[in-house]
Amino acid sequence: MTNDRGPEARLDAQARVVGPGLGDVVTLFRSSPTLTRAAVARRTGLSRATVNQRLDALITAGLIVPAGEATPTRGRPASHFALNASRGVLLVADIGATAMRTALCDLAGTILEEQSEAADVTDGPEAILSFVQELFEKMLSTSGCDAEEVHGIGIAVPGPVDIETGQAISPPIMTGWDRYDIPSWFARHYTCPVFVDKDANAMAFGEHRRVHPNVADMMFLKVGTGVGSGIIADGRSYRGADGAAGDIGHNELPIQDEMEPPLCRCGNTGCVEAYAGGWALVRDLRAEHHDIDTVDQAVALVRAGDPTAVRLTRRAGRILGAALADAVSLLNPRVIVVGGQLAQAEEQLFAGMREIIYRRSLPLATRDLLILPSRLDQRAGVVGLTLLVADRIFAADNIAKIVAS
Numbered sequence: 001m002t003n004d005r006g007p008e009a010r011l012d013a014q015a016r017v018v019g020p021g022l023g024d025v026v027t028l029f030r031s032s033p034t035l036t037r038a039a040v041a042r043r044t045g046l047s048r049a050t051v052n053q054r055l056d057a058l059i060t061a062g063l064i065v066p067a068g069e070a071t072p073t074r075g076r077p078a079s080h081f082a083l084n085a086s087r088g089v090l091l092v093a094d095i096g097a098t099a100m101r102t103a104l105c106d107l108a109g110t111i112l113e114e115q116s117e118a119a120d121v122t123d124g125p126e127a128i129l130s131f132v133q134e135l136f137e138k139m140l141s142t143s144g145c146d147a148e149e150v151h152g153i154g155i156a157v158p159g160p161v162d163i164e165t166g167q168a169i170s171p172p173i174m175t176g177w178d179r180y181d182i183p184s185w186f187a188r189h190y191t192c193p194v195f196v197d198k199d200a201n202a203m204a205f206g207e208h209r210r211v212h213p214n215v216a217d218m219m220f221l222k223v224g225t226g227v228g229s230g231i232i233a234d235g236r237s238y239r240g241a242d243g244a245a246g247d248i249g250h251n252e253l254p255i256q257d258e259m260e261p262p263l264c265r266c267g268n269t270g271c272v273e274a275y276a277g278g279w280a281l282v283r284d285l286r287a288e289h290h291d292i293d294t295v296d297q298a299v300a301l302v303r304a305g306d307p308t309a310v311r312l313t314r315r316a317g318r319i320l321g322a323a324l325a326d327a328v329s330l331l332n333p334r335v336i337v338v339g340g341q342l343a344q345a346e347e348q349l350f351a352g353m354r355e356i357i358y359r360r361s362l363p364l365a366t367r368d369l370l371i372l373p374s375r376l377d378q379r380a381g382v383v384g385l386t387l388l389v390a391d392r393i394f395a396a397d398n399i400a401k402i403v404a405s
Helices: 007-018 022-031 037-044 048-060 125-143 182-187 199-210 272-276 278-287 295-303 307-331 341-360 377-393 396-404
Strands: 064-069 079-083 089-095 099-106 111-118 150-157 194-198 218-223 227-233 236-238 335-339 370-373
Touching: 022 037, 022 048, 022 079, 022 396, 037 048, 048 064, 048 396, 089 125, 089 199, 089 377, 099 125, 099 377, 111 125, 111 377, 125 182, 150 182, 150 199, 150 377, 182 194, 194 199, 194 377, 199 218, 199 227, 199 236, 199 335, 199 377, 218 307, 218 341, 227 272, 227 307, 272 278, 272 307, 278 295, 278 307, 278 341, 295 307, 295 341, 307 341, 335 341, 341 370, 377 396
Parallel strands: 089 150, 150 194, 218 335, 335 370
Antiparallel strands: 064 079, 089 099, 099 111, 218 227, 227 236
16 A cells, blocks of 8 residues: 655655755765765765765765766775756846846856846836846757756845845835745746845855855945945855845935035935946936946946046045945955946046045954955856855755755
């Protein structure tokens, strides 16, 4: 007589067989090209029998595969194993104010397909997410994959996000997005986990993991159309109690001798972004009789040495420096990474930032502080999303579901 207690009971049974340490084993394979059973036992501290049990479960699930043989010193060679990066794919979309970048990646985080398109986030969630889905479908088709092979989805948006629900909460520039259920929208098309985060958090995570893995405390300042920041504290993303940490773009900043603070896109006046965001630079250059419409055109003027553009960019840098100075004293980051379109005006923007940060922040906090341009540049968001999603799908609870399926 068959006693099938259903998928939940089978999952519980599998979890008991696999037990603690499964996530630790997968984490090792994510950071190592190949490992032997003995190496896994040595690095995890698990017994040889437990390692064999964990590896057998992962091999049966197709997450770990044989990867050749080691050179023997005596006796039979030890079998090597590796993460099966081709077992499935991840889909990510870094949605900005005026553009988006999407990517399809393998389970190791290698980007296999990538696209960048203009998009106005104020068109609303239905229009923007439908466009994202079109790009996802195109990349899946090009790579020969289907929706069933998607193990995780990551979405970044230019506003504060409740990390538990995946909803943007009162985003200043995202018309129609407030509390919109982004994960449920993608559940129409996929059965995998959906992770949503603020764009600057994703950028900070990507830059930290790929470029500055040995820096425990850092900030990422995004200066594109708008202004935002992400924080890495003690080697981990810091989002605060509710996911609102780092949103400096819409903090009010009094400017000396400013007769009337400018109106921000969020509806308030005197925000950091209203002075120093890319859209504000375009506004001010147009007021100075420059016929431009985009942030890229403004940056081109700065790089060409236009006196007005250089002056305004240095001023923006000083305002950003003032906004960051208190954060430097409070958080004491070792590195501030600056990304976004305005980071291309590095010489002028960074000069103003450094001037104010080093003048106003605590001497101990700036003693070894580095202010650097992003090395991942426009790909920081999609790289960070890929790693964030991979961390989530390889967490112990989700691996147990994969193994039991």
